[in-house]
Amino acid sequence: MVSMRSLQDTMRQIYFYKDSRRGIEGTFEWLMEEVDELREAMHRGNKEALRSEFADVVAWLMSLANLLEVDLESALLSKYRECCPKCGSSPCGCTFGISPKKLGGS
Ligand SMILES: [Zn+2]
Numbered sequence: 001m002v003s004m005r006s007l008q009d010t011m012r013q014i015y016f017y018k019d020s021r022r023g024i025e026g027t028f029e030w031l032m033e034e035v036d037e038l039r040e041a042m043h044r045g046n047k048e049a050l051r052s053e054f055a056d057v058v059a060w061l062m063s064l065a066n067l068l069e070v071d072l073e074s075a076l077l078s079k080y081r082e083c084c085p086k087c088g089s090s091p092c093g094c095t096f097g098i099s100p101k102k103l104g105g106s
Pocket residue numbers: 084085086087088089092093094
């Protein structure tokens with residue numbers, strides 16, 4: 001199994017030069033564009049397009065994390081290793097977060 005850390009390292013090898021030239025804000029804009037494309041693929045219901053867009057979103061997220069020197073694997077594991085970080089349960093027992101409009105806090 002390839003780790004998320006090694007995938008992020010691979011993305012750094014492939015794209016860090018271009019990512020650095022584009023900068024943090026520009027890379028963030030690309031990530032947002034890919035999230036929009038993911039939403040479109042979700043609505044089209046094409047499984048292969050959906051897989052491709054998920055891959056693009058994670059790749060751009062890794063590019064942004066590389067620019068900001070964030071290790072995604074350790075960030076995820078330190079926050080979401082075994083249970084919900086808010087309520088400490090698995091499955092999550094929080095009452096917020098069902099509707100996007102009711103999302104509060106971070
Ligand atoms: Zn919870």
